[in-house]
Amino acid sequence: MSQIEPTANVPPEQEPSTDFVVxxxxxxxxxxxxxxxxxxxxAFLAGGIVVAATGxxxxxxxxxxxxxxxxxxxxxxxxxTNTIHLSAFNLSQTLLTATTLILxxxxxxxxxxxxxxxxxxxxxxxxxxxxxxxxxVSFASWPTLPHVLLGIGAATVAGAVWAGIAGFLKxxxxxxxxxxxxxxxxxxxxxxxxxxGQGGPLQNTYNPAAPESGTIAQSARIPVFWGNPVLQxxxxxxxxxxxxLVLFWFILNRTTLGYEVRAVGFNPDAxxxxxxxxxxxxxxxxxxxxxxxxxxxxxxxxxxxFQFGVLDVQASQIGFLGIAxxxxxxxxxxxTGIAAFLFGGLLYGTTRGLNPNVFDPSLAGNLTSMIQGLIxxxxxxxxxxxxxxxxxxxxxxGRRGEAVVT
Amino acid sequence: xxxxNVLELRGITKRYPGIVADDQVDFDLERGEVHALLGxxxxxKSTLMNILYGLTRPDxxxxxxxxxxxxxxxAKDAIExxxxxxxxxxxxxxxxxxxxxxxxxxxxxxxGVVLDERGxxxxxxxxxxxxxxxVDPTALVSSITVGxxxxxxxxxxxxxxxxxxxxxxxTAVLTPQxxxxxxxxxxxxxxxxxxxxxxxxxxxxxxxxADRITVLRxxxxxxxxxxxGATEEGLxxxxxxxxxxxxxxxxxxxxxxxxxxxxxLNVVDERDLxxxxxxxxxxxxxxxxxxxxxxxxxxxELVEAITGLRPIESGTVAVGGNVLQGHVTxxxxxxxxxxxxxxxxxxxxxxxxxxxxxxxxLHDYDRPPDSKRGLLFPKALARRAARLIKEFDVRGGxxxxxxxxxxxxNQQKVVVAREVARNPVVLIAAQPTRGLDVGAIxxxxxxxxxxxxxxxxxxLVSLELDEVLSLADRILVMYEGRIVGEHAAGAGxxxxxxxxxxxxxxxxx
Numbered sequence: 002m003s004q005i006e007p008t009a010n011v012p013p014e015q016e017p018s019t020d021f022v023v024x025x026x027x028x029x030x031x032x033x034x035x036x037x038x039x040x041x042x043x044a045f046l047a048g049g050i051v052v053a054a055t056g057x058x059x060x061x062x063x064x065x066x067x068x069x070x071x072x073x074x075x076x077x078x079x080x081x082t083n084t085i086h087l088s089a090f091n092l093s094q095t096l097l098t099a100t101t102l103i104l105x106x107x108x109x110x111x112x113x114x115x116x117x118x119x120x121x122x123x124x125x126x127x128x129x130x131x132x133x134x135x136x137x138v139s140f141a142s143w144p145t146l147p148h149v150l151l152g153i154g155a156a157t158v159a160g161a162v163w164a165g166i167a168g169f170l171k172x173x174x175x176x177x178x179x180x181x182x183x184x185x186x187x188x189x190x191x192x193x194x195x196x197x198g199q200g201g202p203l204q205n206t207y208n209p210a211a212p213e214s215g216t217i218a219q220s221a222r223i224p225v226f227w228g229n230p231v232l233q234x235x236x237x238x239x240x241x242x243x244x245x246l247v248l249f250w251f252i253l254n255r256t257t258l259g260y261e262v263r264a265v266g267f268n269p270d271a272x273x274x275x276x277x278x279x280x281x282x283x284x285x286x287x288x289x290x291x292x293x294x295x296x297x298x299x300x301x302x303x304x305x306x307f308q309f310g311v312l313d314v315q316a317s318q319i320g321f322l323g324i325a326x327x328x329x330x331x332x333x334x335x336x337t338g339i340a341a342f343l344f345g346g347l348l349y350g351t352t353r354g355l356n357p358n359v360f361d362p363s364l365a366g367n368l369t370s371m372i373q374g375l376i377x378x379x380x381x382x383x384x385x386x387x388x389x390x391x392x393x394x395x396x397x398x399g400r401r402g403e404a405v406v407t
Numbered sequence: 408x409x410x411x412n413v414l415e416l417r418g419i420t421k422r423y424p425g426i427v428a429d430d431q432v433d434f435d436l437e438r439g440e441v442h443a444l445l446g447x448x449x450x451x452k453s454t455l456m457n458i459l460y461g462l463t464r465p466d467x468x469x470x471x472x473x474x475x476x477x478x479x480x481x482a483k484d485a486i487e488x489x490x491x492x493x494x495x496x497x498x499x500x501x502x503x504x505x506x507x508x509x510x511x512x513x514x515x516x517x518x519g520v521v522l523d524e525r526g527x528x529x530x531x532x533x534x535x536x537x538x539x540x541x542v543d544p545t546a547l548v549s550s551i552t553v554g555x556x557x558x559x560x561x562x563x564x565x566x567x568x569x570x571x572x573x574x575x576x577x578t579a580v581l582t583p584q585x586x587x588x589x590x591x592x593x594x595x596x597x598x599x600x601x602x603x604x605x606x607x608x609x610x611x612x613x614x615x616x617a618d619r620i621t622v623l624r625x626x627x628x629x630x631x632x633x634x635x636g637a638t639e640e641g642l643x644x645x646x647x648x649x650x651x652x653x654x655x656x657x658x659x660x661x662x663x664x665x666x667x668x669x670x671x672l673n674v675v676d677e678r679d680l681x682x683x684x685x686x687x688x689x690x691x692x693x694x695x696x697x698x699x700x701x702x703x704x705x706x707x708e709l710v711e712a713i714t715g716l717r718p719i720e721s722g723t724v725a726v727g728g729n730v731l732q733g734h735v736t737x738x739x740x741x742x743x744x745x746x747x748x749x750x751x752x753x754x755x756x757x758x759x760x761x762x763x764x765x766x767x768x769l770h771d772y773d774r775p776p777d778s779k780r781g782l783l784f785p786k787a788l789a790r791r792a793a794r795l796i797k798e799f800d801v802r803g804g805x806x807x808x809x810x811x812x813x814x815x816x817n818q819q820k821v822v823v824a825r826e827v828a829r830n831p832v833v834l835i836a837a838q839p840t841r842g843l844d845v846g847a848i849x850x851x852x853x854x855x856x857x858x859x860x861x862x863x864x865x866x867l868v869s870l871e872l873d874e875v876l877s878l879a880d881r882i883l884v885m886y887e888g889r890i891v892g893e894h895a896a897g898a899g900x901x902x903x904x905x906x907x908x909x910x911x912x913x914x915x916x
Contacts (some may be wrong), residue, residue: 255785257778260765267760274716274747274755275769276738 037329037336037380041343044375048368062368065359070095070350091354093228093235097305098319099345101126103242104297105323106341107249108164108290110332112178114253115286116266117171121164121182123320124189125291128163129156129298130309131193135203137217137303148220153241153299160295161288163189168287172280178287186320193314205308213310223304238300243338245293250334252289262286294320322348325373328380347372411437412474413602414459414490414571419468421454428454429465430626436571436602441593443605443617447646447844448815451626452606456573459604460492461485472571491564492573495580497556501549506531508548509563534562539595554585561592565601572596573604578612579842582701583872584908590616608646608844610639611873622646647846657856659896660880662691665728666864667713667745667833672722674705674712682708684888686722690833690864695855697867697879701907705888706868707750710837713866714747715740727832741770746831748822750838750868756822757810764792764806767825799824800850816847823854833864840874852878872900872907 049059067073071091105122112119133156140148167185170176196203198212205215228234253259264272265282273279297320302309326344330336351369414436421429429451436442446452457463459470461479470477472488479485482492499508506528515530517523531544540558548556557577564572574593578586593603593616607613613620614637621631622645629645643651667690674683682705690696700706711717713724715737723730726743740747749755757766768777768788776787792806801820803813810818819839826834836855840848855878859865869875875882876898884892884906892906 255783257773257781257783260768260772260783264758264761264765264769268754268758270755271758271769274714274737274749276736276741278736278738 037331037340040329040379041376043379044372047375048372051371052368061359065355066347066350066365066368068350069352069354069356070346071354072346072350090228090232091349094233094354095342095346095349096235096239097233097345098349099341100239100242100304101297101301101319102322102326102341102345102348103338104245104293104300105320106326106330106337107245107323107334108160108294108297108320109323109327110330110337111249111253111262111293112286112290113327113332114266115262115282116269117168117178117283117286117290119164119167119182119287119290120179120321120324121167121185121291122294122323123317124182124186125160125163125294126298126301126320127186127189127193127314127317129160129295130302130306131189131196131203131214131298132156132159132295133299133302134214134217134309137221137307138203138215141218141220143220145220145222145224148218149223149303152217152221152303153296156299156302157292157295160298161292164291164294165284165288168284171287172283178283190314193309194311197309197314198311211310212312214308216308217303221303222307223300233305236300236304238304241296241300245296246334246338249293249337253334258285294323322373325377325380329376344373413438413472415471415474416455416459417469417471419455419458419465419470421451421458421463421465427626429458429623431468432623432626432628434621434628434631436604438602439597439600440618441597441603441605441616443607443613443620444623445607445610445613445620445642445646446623447608447846448842449625450623450646452623453575455623456492456575456604456606459485460490460573486567486569489568489570490573491561491567491569491571493557493560493564493575493577495576497560499548499556499559501547503548504544505542505546505548505551505559505562506544508559509544509566511563513567530566531562534565538565538592538599540592552585553580554582554588557581557585557589558592561596569601571602571604573606575606576608577605578607578609582870583904584701586612610642610845613642614639624648643845646844651845651849652853655852655856655877657878658860660694660859662694662880663862664692665689666692666726667866668723668725669713670723670725672709672712672724673720674708674717675720676708682888683712686885686888686890688883688890688893690866692864693859693862694880695859695865695867695878696881696883697869697875698883698885699869699872699875699903699907700885702870704885704907706837706870706885708888709885710747710750710835710868713740713835714745741829744832746826746829746834748819748826748834748836748839750841752815752818752822757818759811760809762792762807762809763796763801763804763813763821764788766810766821767792767795767828769825770829795821795824795828798828799854816843816850819843819847819851823851827854827858831863833866834858835866835868837868838870839867840869840871872904875903876900 045063049063052059052062068088069091071088071094074088074092077088105126108122108125109119133152136152136155140151143151163185164182167178167181170181171178195201197214198204199209203214205211205213223236223238225234225236253263261272261277261282264275264277265279269279322344326340327337329343330338330340347369351365355365412435416432416434419429419432420427432451432455434444434455444452444455454463458465461482461484464480470479472490477488479488500511506524509531510527515523515526517526528544534540535542540562542551542555542558542562548559557580561572577589581589593605596603605613605617614634617634619631619633620637620642622629622642624646669689670687672683672686673681676682686709688696698706698709708717712719715735719735725731726740726745729743731739731743753759758769764785765788768791771777772783772788776784778784789806795801796805799820801813801817801824803817810821813821823839839851839855843851855865855867867875867878880896882894882896882898882903883890884903886907886909891909892903894903
């Protein structure tokens with residue numbers, strides 16, 4: 002029996018939990034907002050040092066990224082029409098990226114709360130994308146609203162089924178979800194290449210030489226509410242993602258399913274003892290997670306992509322970014338939202354949005370990956386950061402004691 | 408007298424944010440004595456010993472070993488000063504042999520570099536013969552019993568030249584026989600001139616083994632008394648700060664209907680080993696039936712089978728006259744009216760990261776008033792929690808306090824509150840006082856008797872024979888998966904103890 006003091010104020014040395022999830026839970030409680038913010042700040046600082054080492058001015062580089070992401074629009078002067086136009090466009094693109102990131106972030110965060118690590122966000126996203134494309138190309142005679150809803154619905158279900166397979170395997174055979182979701186990713190990637198490839202069932206009908214999907218009908222496109230539809234404006238899918246965030250919070254905290262998921266995530270033995278069917282929760286949590294990823298694929302396809310090629314399938318990485326988003330957001334709804342906006346800005350602001358005069362675009366792309374990597378690294382190390390934080394507190398009375406004893 | 412002291416702690420104070428773990432504590436140890444350090448969980452025993460062993464630095468106070476002032480900054484310093492510590496949780500490497508574990512860090516070497524395996528084994532053998540600590544130096548640590556692992560820890564300390572041994576709650580992990588063997592070892596160490604600090608919160612064993620007893624309460628030294636003349640009642644009063652009823656006050660039972668009937672039950676464990684063999688018994692409303700036995704004789708599996716946590720091979724379980732058939736899950740048993748205080752409240756009884764309101768709803772979250780059509784109402788959960796926290800006198804937090812933040816005794820009160828408040832047909836209490844201190848044990852015992860008097864059936868599973876004898880109206884003894892004896896309340900300790908060790912079976916065979 003570990004000794005537990007009778008007050009709520011437990012001395013730090015008496016928290017000897019070794020279990021990773023328990024430790025993460027403790028870190029989340031104790032760190033609050035400090036640790037994730039510190040994590041992001043540290044990552045940007047380290048990135049800045051590397052920028053400086055390449056002979057660039059980190060301040061200009063970050064300012065360039067800030068403007069490339071369009072965040073300066075939020076603080077623009079109304080009569081300065083010059084910057085409004087470009088920054089508005091940049092911001093709309095950032096939000097478009099954030100839309101996807103919110104959903105693939107939830108797809109990682111939700112199962113994590115059930116003690117599951119979903120690495121299959123990319124595969125579930127692709128499956129949703131493929132199904133949405135198929136629905137969008139077919140049923141061309143339908144009116145817009147039902148066509149869009151059918152596309153979204155079918156892709157969401159497809160994503161749920163795809164992730165549900167991993168949940169089912171975990172529940173019935175004990176197959177680890179990390180392994181099975183990685184394998185399902187590859188099945189989705191190769192499946193997509195086959196379907197969209199030359200002679201594939203979903204290849205376009207107008208150019209047999211191009212290994213690309215068909216273009217979805219006008220009726221399947223989600224209307225744009227900000228910007229020019231021809232220039233890839235921001236569509237209503239953005240609001241769907243915001244609603245998904247609220248839904249994520251609501252399911253977790255205001256439904257019996259969320260209670261069960263959290264109980265299983267914190268302590269599966271106690272959950273089973275309480276009468277919860279743990280295996281069923283694994284399947285449900287994975288399916289719900291896949292639904293969010295599938296939805297992300299649908300919103301991208303019906304919102305601005307409209308068609309997808311074999312090369313796009315190979316190059317797509319956005320589903321994996323969901324892991325970083327969820328980690329930085331600490332698997333909460335609000336955190337996932339904020340992290341998605343941060344990564345959305347970073348992703349767009351260092352690539353197409355970045356002014357080439359400020360920073361060499363070929364270098365900028367690497368800077369993105371670097372900052373992402375650093376954030377994931379620091380998030381992974383936040384237990385370490387917290388440890389240092391606590392050790393500092395622990396040392397203080399020790400030093401005082403030294404002075405008395407000697 | 409003073410020059411006999413091998414160790415002296417003067418005015419040790421250690422503060423943590425919001426709490427003073429040790430407040431001006433004095434402690435001394437004579438050569439060749441066993442000095443017990445007695446106190447409830449959180450009284451400051453472990454902090455004091457961590458300071459002595461160099462794991463924590465005191466804020467104030469001095470440490471004298473053999474009359475010399477010491478300042479330990481790590482366990483290494485303490486070991487060099489001749490202090491050895493056997494922790495509650497052993498620090499052994501399971502895949503290495505006993506000898507390898509003992510010499511780890513101070514290995515004897517041959518030709519300058521090669522580990523002298525033979526020499527190590529020889530040295531370990533010598534040591535174990537000298538102190539009567541029988542253990543095979545070539546055995547893998549993973550293959551020996553917990554009692555033997557503890558001996559390895561003691562040998563490890565002796566090998567490093569310890570003159571002062573700290574034993575931190577050494578009997579917590581031992582069976583009664585192993586505890587007896589440990590006491591014999593402690594006596595032989597004492598005769599050899601070693602000095603021993605024996606940390607415990609169990610009154611009877613402290614009285615059995617110690618020469619002097621120091622009692623700590625809330626970080627303060629209350630008193631140091633010689634073993635002669637000390638009584639359990641007196642020590643308990645010093646520990647808790649008030650009179651404690653060590654014996655449970657209860658009237659004879661008046662059992663009525665059968666609440667739980669187990670017939671011909673067979674259960675296997677994960678490795679398909681038979682753990683429960685053809686067990687049949689009944690528990691009636693208004694009585695406490697206790698299952699006594701040494702740990703690992705099938706009690707855990709029996710409880711898990713009755714509560715739906717483990718599948719039944721053959722046999723039946725009936726609750727309130729209804730035989731439960733088909734696919735039995737924990738949910739089935741909960742709905743049938745089985746309440747269960749699990750043996751490990753951290754592993755099963757509580758979700759430590761959940762608040763009290765959520766923990767208290769663990770069986771009822773999916774029905775009104777907690778929820779409706781899948782929607783959860785946190786306010787309803789909090790209302791129940793506020794009521795139960797008051798009714799069951801849970802201290803240290805409110806409905807929104809995390810279970811982790813409570814003391815062990817209060818955590819157990821939360822579990823008891825949840826199970827009792829559901830008004831179960833039969834309440835299964837598996838080691839309900841494990842790891843609790845005297846005050847909390849008294850509370851749990853009184854509560855169980857009160858539940859019995861209110862007309863509930865109670866099945867108590869306990870490894871503590873004292874607990875069984877003081878609570879039970881009927882006693883079943885379990886040995887190697889079978890019920891080997893049944894006794895009425897007031898049966899002799901000797902007879903039951905013998906059956907627990909398989910004595911009667913041997914007599915028959």
